[in-house]
Amino acid sequence: MKLKAIDISRTASASSIIFDVLRKAIIEGEIAENSPLRQDEIATLFNTSRIPVREAISRLEEQGLVKTQRYKGAIVAGLSAPEAAEVFDLRALLEPEILRNAVPRMSRDCLAEARAHCQAFSDSDSPMEWGDLNRVFHKTLYSASDLKFFIEVADNAMDRVERYVRAQLVISDGMERAGIEHFAILEACEMGDGDRASLLLRDHILGAKRSLLDHFPALTSRQDG
Amino acid sequence: MKLKAIDISRTASASSIIFDVLRKAIIEGEIAENSPLRQDEIATLFNTSRIPVREAISRLEEQGLVKTQRYKGAIVAGLSAPEAAEVFDLRALLEPEILRNAVPRMSRDCLAEARAHCQAFSDSDSPMEWGDLNRVFHKTLYSASDLKFFIEVADNAMDRVERYVRAQLVISDGMERAGIEHFAILEACEMGDGDRASLLLRDHILGAKRSLLDHFPALTSRQDG
DNA sequence: ACTTTGAATATTGGATACAATATGCGATAC
DNA sequence: GTATCGCATATTGTATCCAATATTCAAAGT
Numbered sequence: 261m262k263l264k265a266i267d268i269s270r271t272a273s274a275s276s277i278i279f280d281v282l283r284k285a286i287i288e289g290e291i292a293e294n295s296p297l298r299q300d301e302i303a304t305l306f307n308t309s310r311i312p313v314r315e316a317i318s319r320l321e322e323q324g325l326v327k328t329q330r331y332k333g334a335i336v337a338g339l340s341a342p343e344a345a346e347v348f349d350l351r352a353l354l355e356p357e358i359l360r361n362a363v364p365r366m367s368r369d370c371l372a373e374a375r376a377h378c379q380a381f382s383d384s385d386s387p388m389e390w391g392d393l394n395r396v397f398h399k400t401l402y403s404a405s406d407l408k409f410f411i412e413v414a415d416n417a418m419d420r421v422e423r424y425v426r427a428q429l430v431i432s433d434g435m436e437r438a439g440i441e442h443f444a445i446l447e448a449c450e451m452g453d454g455d456r457a458s459l460l461l462r463d464h465i466l467g468a469k470r471s472l473l474d475h476f477p478a479l480t481s482r483q484d485g
Numbered sequence: 486m487k488l489k490a491i492d493i494s495r496t497a498s499a500s501s502i503i504f505d506v507l508r509k510a511i512i513e514g515e516i517a518e519n520s521p522l523r524q525d526e527i528a529t530l531f532n533t534s535r536i537p538v539r540e541a542i543s544r545l546e547e548q549g550l551v552k553t554q555r556y557k558g559a560i561v562a563g564l565s566a567p568e569a570a571e572v573f574d575l576r577a578l579l580e581p582e583i584l585r586n587a588v589p590r591m592s593r594d595c596l597a598e599a600r601a602h603c604q605a606f607s608d609s610d611s612p613m614e615w616g617d618l619n620r621v622f623h624k625t626l627y628s629a630s631d632l633k634f635f636i637e638v639a640d641n642a643m644d645r646v647e648r649y650v651r652a653q654l655v656i657s658d659g660m661e662r663a664g665i666e667h668f669a670i671l672e673a674c675e676m677g678d679g680d681r682a683s684l685l686l687r688d689h690i691l692g693a694k695r696s697l698l699d700h701f702p703a704l705t706s707r708q709d710g
Numbered sequence: 711a712c713t714t715t716g717a718a719t720a721t722t723g724g725a726t727a728c729a730a731t732a733t734g735c736g737a738t739a740c
Numbered sequence: 741g742t743a744t745c746g747c748a749t750a751t752t753g754t755a756t757c758c759a760a761t762a763t764t765c766a767a768a769g770t
Contacts (some may be wrong), residue, residue, distance in 0.1 A: 269555050269731090273753065275543070299722070309755045311536070314723085318500070318540045322547035324637070330498055331722050331761045346634045353578055409571045409645075412549070413638055420634075498723070524752070534725045539753085556731045556752050 275312035278302065279319050286325050286336055288391065289423040293338030293480070297326060323416060339420065341476045347421045348469035354414045355398070355465060356458040359445075362405035363454035371450055374400045378446050382439040390435060391426035397442060401449065421472075427479040428472050437467070500537035503527065504544050511550050511561055513616065514648040518563030518705070522551060548641055564645065566701045572646045573694035579639045580623070580690060581683035584670075587630035588679035596675055599625045603671050607664040615660060616651035622667055626674065646697075652704040653697050662692070 272280075282302070285291050297317060299310040306313070317334045320326045328334040339347065366374075377400055381393040395418065402411055418425075428434050441464040448457035472479070497505075507527070510516050522542060524535040531538070542559045545551045553559040564572065591599075602625055606618040620643065627636055643650075653659050666689040673682035697704070 269557065271555060273555055275753085298720095300720090310722085311754055311756095315540055315543045315753095318543045319547045322544040330496060333722065333762095343634065346632055349632075350579075350634060350638065353582065354575075357578065407571055407574075409568065409575060409642075413575065417634075500723085523750095525750090535752085536724055536726095558732095558752065 273312070274306065274308050275315035275319075278306055278308070278312055279316035281306075282316055282320060283323070283325060283419070286320070287419045287422045289426060291336050293423075294335050297334045297336070299333070324420060337420075338480070339424070341473055344421055344424055344476065345469060345473060347417050348465060348472065351414060351417050351421075352462050352465040352469070354410055354417070355402070356462045358402045358405045358407050358410050358414060359449075359461050360454040360458040361407050361410075362402055363449050363452060363457055365404040365406065366401075366449060367404065370400065370404050371446075374446055374449070378439075378442045381442060387430045390429045391422060394425070394429070394438065395422065401445070424472055424476070424479050425468065428468070428475050431475055431478060432471055434468070434471055437471075438464070441467070498537070499531065499533050500540035500544075503531055503533070503537055504541035506531075507541055507545060508548070508550060508644070511545070512644045512647045514651060516561050518648075519560050522559040522561070524558070549645060562645075563705065564649070566698055569646055569649055569701065570694060570698060572642050573690060573697070576639060576642050576646075577687050577690040577694070579635055579642070580627070581687045583627045583630045583632050583635050583639060584674075584686050585679040585683040586632050586635075587627055588674050588677060588682055590629040590631070591626075591674060592629065595625065595629050596671075599671055599674065603664075603667045606667060612655045615654045616647060619650070619654070619663065620647065626670070649697055649701070649704050650693065653693070653700050656700055656703060657696055659693070659696055662696075663689070666692070 282297070291297075299313045299317070302313045302316075303310045317326060317328065321328050321334065325337055326334040327337045374397065377393060377397040381390070381397055384390060384393055398418075402414070405411065429438065441460065445457050445460045445464060448454075448460055507522070516522075524538045524542070527538045527541075528535045542551060542553065546553050546559065550562055551559040552562045599622065602618060602622040606615070606622055609615060609618055623643075627639070630636065654663065666685065670682050670685045670689060673679075673685055
């Protein structure tokens with residue numbers, strides 16, 4: 261029998277859908293730091309009971325994206341400047357390792373896709389997109405790596421600071437600089453020079469950290485949910 | 486008014502208690518890999534409904550300790566040899582950084598406590614304790630560090646491999662070697678030599694990785710839940 | 711006015727009830 | 741005997757309901 265079957269058992273449950281949507285909203289900064297997440301309100305939005313909402317919130321808490329207090333509910337977790345700095349330090353440690361591992365495994369297609377994303381990022385003048393384009397570029401580079409666990413941790417780290425990165429790209433001259441650095445990293449990858457790509461990436465992340473810390477007060481005062 | 490008040494709002498909820506107990510049972514290897522976690526069974530054990538059990542399982546999944554399939558339930562997640570190796574590589578990257586950060590911040594008390602744990606580990610001839618004593622020694626060293634996020638990630642990494650580390654300590658000569666290496670690391674800390682402690686720790690972890698990989702087939706065939 | 715108290719409301723945590731799906735087993739057809 | 745089907749049971753996912761706690765606000769006392 262020839263059918264294009266999909267594995268229905270891996271279909272998303274209500275709670276995982278809600279988790280994904282809330283996660284996205286939080287990391288993109290659509291819900292302001294310290295905003296409460298009301299179970300009832302969310303349940304109504306998704307036309308479900310509060311049960312799957314609660315499970316989604318439990319997972320978000322485990323990811324460090326919200327903080328909950330018994331009988332008081334969950335609020336979006338924010339970071340202090342030193343905490344954000346620490347997350348960047350972790351990224352600066354992990355992501356270069358991932359990239360070094362990925363470079364020798366990159367296919368022609370993968371490199372082409374990365375270049376496309378890199379160009380799109382550089383060309384875009386729509387601030388709303390920058391965050392996505394930035395992340396998708398990094399993600400594409402790492403996708404060739406087989407360090408699943410490293411990637412998982414790096415993803416979580418990025419989740420925690422993406423909000424600030426987005427705001428920083430808009431406020432500062434971060435966009436131009438990031439574009440240039442991305443091309444340099446990409447070129448090292450294309451040359452097959454993992455060590456160089458790795459070093460450039462490290463500098464890229466630490467540069468972003470510095471820039472972020474410089475603008476941190478301005479970033480956290482912006483409420484936008 | 487002077488009372489030794491405790492913050493009751495931070496009292497543990499049923500779901501967090503269940504989470505803690507399940508987590509402990511899983512990382513200590515009391516529940517075998519791939520064993521199913523039956524919601525009803527667990528709920529009965531704790532005299533609760535399945536609701537808090539489900540929240541606990543959601544969190545465990547987010548931590549990578551169990552895998553779930555829709556309508557089929559959760560099973561304890563196991564690691565392949567390369568996956569375990571990757572987790573050790575992550576530890577070898579993170580924990581030395583944590584220790585380097587911690588060393589200059591260690592109080593006399595902290596060092597004394599670490600030495601006590603180190604001695605206890607070295608002296609113990611009760612295999613059941615080894616895993617705990619090992620972890621508590623490492624934890625004490627890191628406790629002086631202010632890298633909360635690094636520690637969080639390192640903890641999760643250790644959670645995922647602790648089962649194997651425990652088994653390996655029992656099967657191989659890992660115990661003796663670990664004891665010696667612990668003392669060397671501790672001495673470097675006592676001398677205030679963070680770089681040296683950091684290097685020794687890295688070697689310690691990579692040595693454990695090597696030893697673990699050598700024994701991996703034997704470790705994973707042992708079922709004990 | 712300021713503080714305190716207590717009741718009304720809002721919100722969360724958990725239990726029970728029901729729906730959807732998986733699993734095991736016997737019956738039937740071949 | 742083997743394969744397939746269909747029902748009974750087991751298990752999970754979600755909705756509804758109740759209990760516990762937080763929050764708000766008006767009333768009363770000072």
